[in-house]
Amino acid sequence: MFSDFDFNVIYRSLSYLFLDGMTFTITLTVLATLIGVTWGTALALMRLSGFPPLVLFAAGYVNLMRSVPLVLMIFWFYFLVPYIGQWITGSANPMRIGAFASSLITFALFEAAFFSEIMRAGIQSVSRGQTAAAQALGMNYPRTMAYVVLPQAFRNMVPVLLTQTIILFQDTSLVYVLSIPDFLGAASKVAQRDGRLVEMYLFAAVVYFLISFAASTAVRRLNRRIAIIR
């Protein structure tokens, strides 16, 4: 039944698909995760600070991000950030940001909302006694967080954080709306140029599946290894 299909198109475009497309996808995933986890942790700390303005800001931020579709955010940032840049720098023309920077900002800010909820659960999973012990040793709030609470919170949450990263990896394909050649975008371009839609989309699906499946298996293994002995 595949006699009409030309799977050679995949072979011919491999270097474009992976060197350009997949490199972009993975770079975006890794950077957005790093920034997202950092900003998300900061949001979680604000949310748990008990200081009303910070609590309100963090809660509002998380709820806003979670109620807006990601595609809309991608559009919104792509068209809005240049004008914000212009406003901040006071220049005559909208700032040139570029599709990569714009999508990175979007994903980092968007994912931070999800990472912050994960980190909040992680911080709450560390017992009050641990905080008390750190304080009794003379640690102030930043030290208590940095040396006692956050390391344990991260460790408890690593599996969930990585699972969220796998979702982020899949979500990065939405940058196609900005015509960025990420992996799916690159596959899509080749598919339309050569008229090989079925072959290319099938191949893209297989690649996404294999990478995500391998990653979740690795997370499960890791989970068994890093659990803190209690």
Place this chain on the structure above:
Amino acid sequence: MIEMDNVSKWYGPVQVLKNCTLNVSKGEVVVVCGPSGSGKSTLIKTVNALEPFQQGQITVAGISVKDKKTDLAKLRARIGMVFQHFELFPHLSVKRNLTIAQIKVLGRSEDEAMKKGLALLDRVGLSAHANKYPGELSGGQQQRVAIARALAMDPIAMLFDEPTSALDPEMIKEVLDVMVALASEGMTMMVVTHEMGFAREVAKRVVFMDRGEIVEDAQTVDFFGKPRSERAQTFLSKILAH
């Protein structure tokens, strides 16, 4: 050393500490006992302000715990505390547990902190376990590490909050032995415990609490000889019966 003056504390409408007044002089060992829910754990935690209180005054080495100008972290660093559930940091090795506060809070060098930490670990008889993680140790061993961790900060006084209550019976002695040795060296100690043997042997004074009040504050001999209050008599007869 520790001076508590008319300390009162409420959780909402419930008063958990009622005008508690208590002094612990330098080098003195004071045992606080009483039925569960009597407020003794809450009382000891007010000393280093882990529990805030609404009325009264506490000073440690002349420094007010309640004064907003007091650098609480700095004061706490000078008061050692041992918890019922040990509260060693499970993500750090025994060695790191002993050194982290010395390095990050007191600003000691890695070498200096390690030397001090290992010497104290040796003192509590656990040198062989320096590289293990807390989860690999028994409860008694963890509590001894916790005591060493507190001592590594060169505290001017030590607070013990039911240090043996979470231990299996066969491990209680090893922890009490460390505490007895500490007391004999002249450490100022405030100890919340049900171990009446320890109190009788080591304490200079015994404080009996019930329903948030200090009912009796007596010399150890007098307390065990003939407690003045009926509530202390009842408590003692129950706890010494078994």
